[in-house]
Amino acid sequence: MIDKNIKNLIIDFGGVLIGLNRQRCLDNFTKLGLPNVEAMLDEYHQQDFFQKHEQGLISSTEFRDEIRKRIGREVSDKQIDDAWNSFLTGIPAYKLDLLLNLRSKYMVYLLSNTNAIHWQWACKHAFRYKGFRVEDYFDHIYLSYEMKRAKPDPAIFQQLLDETGIVPLQTLFIDDSTTNCRAAEALDIHTYTPKAGENWGHLFDAP
Numbered sequence: 001m002i003d004k005n006i007k008n009l010i011i012d013f014g015g016v017l018i019g020l021n022r023q024r025c026l027d028n029f030t031k032l033g034l035p036n037v038e039a040m041l042d043e044y045h046q047q048d049f050f051q052k053h054e055q056g057l058i059s060s061t062e063f064r065d066e067i068r069k070r071i072g073r074e075v076s077d078k079q080i081d082d083a084w085n086s087f088l089t090g091i092p093a094y095k096l097d098l099l100l101n102l103r104s105k106y107m108v109y110l111l112s113n114t115n116a117i118h119w120q121w122a123c124k125h126a127f128r129y130k131g132f133r134v135e136d137y138f139d140h141i142y143l144s145y146e147m148k149r150a151k152p153d154p155a156i157f158q159q160l161l162d163e164t165g166i167v168p169l170q171t172l173f174i175d176d177s178t179t180n181c182r183a184a185e186a187l188d189i190h191t192y193t194p195k196a197g198e199n200w201g202h203l204f205d206a207p
Contacts, residue, residue, distance in 0.1 A: 002192075005170055006172045007107060007167075007170040008170055010110075011099075012177075013110060013114055016200070020088065025083065025087035028082070029084075032083055049063060051150075053116075055150050060115070060116045085121045091127065096129045099138075107139050109139060109140050110142060111175075112142070112143055115144075116145055140164065142159075144156065151177070152183035153183070172192060173192075
């Protein structure tokens with residue numbers, strides 16, 4: 001049960017809401033012929049040009065072109081996007097119901113290290129539920145590729161705090177990366193780190 005003084009929730013996307021299948025993504029990129037993909041794709045923080053895409057430092061077109069360059073042959077945008085989006089598995093319906101319920105009690109914000117290709121797929125496939133769209137689940141959405149910075153950079157948390165005006169001590173951050181949570185705690189934000197696949201809705205159960 002969370003502190004009764006909590007009024008705001010900041011929720012991560014990958015691993016907290018949407019399921020991840022890193023191995024499937026690695027396998028699909030390997031089939032396309034992308035070398036060293038395992039070193040670039042981490043469960044929590046991407047590397048190399050994957051990281052640049054996540055921070056909005058390169059466009060989706062530049063990202064795909066870099067993949068083609070490294071593969072050394074022509075592959076289609078769809079082949080690349082399908083391989084990349086295979087990292088995502090979907091959001092369980094109970095978590096979408098939970099988000100809708102939480103919005104009636106808290107200010108709810110999404111703060112995600114993600115990229116345009118993943119986010120477009122998620123908006124089309126993962127958040128469509130009972131007629132709801134992604135905008136219906138959150139008071140505001142903060143995405144690394146739009147903000148040009150990524151967790152655990154303290155600046156990404158500070159920007160959210162500055163723009164929303166929320167009080168850190170009245171805020172709970174839910175993220176599956178302990179590194180990200182430590183960064184938030186340094187700004188006096190409460191944190192919770194769920195385990196893989198955890199139904200963290202128990203945090204809000206009445207005692």
